[in-house]
Amino acid sequence: MIHPEIIVRVTDIAVVAESIKQFTFERVDGGSMPVFAPGAHIVVSMDDQGKLRRNPYSLMSSPSDSTSYQISVLRVVESRGGSAFMHEHVDVGDTMTISHPIDLFPLHATAKRHVLIAGGIGITPFLPMMEVLNESGQVFELHYSMRSRRRGAFLSELERRYGSRVSAEVDDEGGRLDTRKLLIDQPLGTHIYVCAPLPMIDLVFGVARELGWAEENLHREVFLAPPAGTPFYTNLAKSGTTVYVAEHQSLLESIEAAGIDVPYLCRGGACGQCETTVIDFDGQLMHHDIFLTDDENVSGTKIMPCVSRFVGASLTVEL
């Protein structure tokens, strides 16, 4: 089996901000949770009336607490079903399966200074990061952008714990992160970490590149939701079968539903793990990932089945 999983029980659900619920998981077998590095996420599997959904969520609990894991889930208005399922159908006492921790957003071990930039629910991976940075005496600051204080989960707790190292930019109070001002005076050896919606990441990275920052000093975490689209068929050459991808299903999900294991890590178009070779197609590949380069997209030889789709007569991939 490619992805060993952990069976957990939901032991607590709390509303921590408007449209944001926090879930606590403990192992059903009573054992310890694996230790994790700050920035790690887990993939939560959901049995939604027989339909398997798998969504990645950053771990936000203390890395030193091995009794439980916590995640927070924002109820997305145009949810494909994952966040709606977590908000409306998961109760305390339910059993769920989660993956081992996967860290695609690690702290940079040799950084001299860490600047953390959160947008909305993107605050979650920074909770364990700040705990570890604080305990090891490293220099950091958090810039937390939110629409309103009602949606700013954990803000007051973080301000209490970390004082002036936390600053909040609140949209409906006219606050706005001045990225240029923030980045222009940072000393050499500073690394920035952004966990936010894609436009905010693009904005921060754009300013950093303009100011001459090295790519190695820029880190981002983003989980793109697979977009809905016109249903399509895909031929799997090695497996000798054809799958149907429904409007609100991803290609990866439809392949998994056919019982075929595909390696994945982020399920959000960022990590590259599920990269699949396109053998032949007649139509248009709809690339939605941020992993493949523009050249690769134009070449039409690769697709990321976690988020990308297809429109046209036929598509054959090497799976």
Next chain:
Amino acid sequence: MAMIFHDETYRDDFSFHNSPESIRRYPFPFHEDSYMYAINMENHLPGKPGSSYEHPIDVDEHYVSEMRDRAIVLNEDPKRCQALPHMMAAQWDTLELLMTNKARSYPDLFTLERNGDLWHWINQPLGIDDTFVFGDQSTLPYEPMEYITRQAQGDFCIVDQRNDTLWMDAGMVTCQADWSLDFDIGMNFMEWHAPVPMAHELGIFDRALKFLMNVQQGRPVRRLNWTMTVNPRLDTSPENYHKWGPDKTTVTAQNIGSKLHLRCELQSFWRLPRSNALLFPIRQYLISLNDIATIPKWACRMHRVLTTIPDSIAEYKGFSRNRQLALDFLAPFDDGRELTLGGEPE
């Protein structure tokens, strides 16, 4: 069955030897009749009982003597064990991984009791009984990686993952096949692999790097590597080349069976939980040609592999000088029959 540890040496009189059981459990690296560089990674899952793969961290009859040899090397050259300052979390990860695996696999030999951060470790074969505070290095006689790898067979590298590559930032390396931690420390994956012939052109390292960077917690992987060593010497380091290099000239048709050893490395790769670094144990197993000759399939296969191996690989692995002598020794075992795939002795 209780394990009986040999009292043997890896230098001077070279009294190292394998028992018949130890020969049969040898991780023979040649799965087919020819050899070429490959990524040859597989999941590090438990293997057959009695095999070198039965437990994730293998302990065998050479344990006590190997640890004694390591202490000698460290005493002469402390730079065989180094860790850059940002690797402290990875050092603790390593200590935890080795202690928990050993205690789970060999409860008669190793015991770990954890009471919060207060840990009690008993290593019965080495006569160690220590209580310490996990995370507080002042409560151990050495830094955590050195402490635990003085009690674990094989070399250990801890590589940090950043800037889309891997960095050789810590290690305990006393039984290596002619490479130097002191030279490689702080280098990245492509830098420390630069001397390997052919594999770069084959694209091996690009793919291997990509693969290793995606190794996940709870899913270790392994591969085998190999070379040849004259005399059962663990410390074949560049630093001590003057001691072992001349040994290559002492091999004759009469003594090759006991002098020339196949040296197989069981390399495993583990994602460490706190640091997100990778632990890379390189566990070496020595076996003489005489011992290989007790397993007809192995002697036959090794003859075919050494016949067809490219010169540049023989040169890199350091046995081109004695290749013909080895072929002459092994030739009588190769009667042209078909061999089954895989490294099992049959």
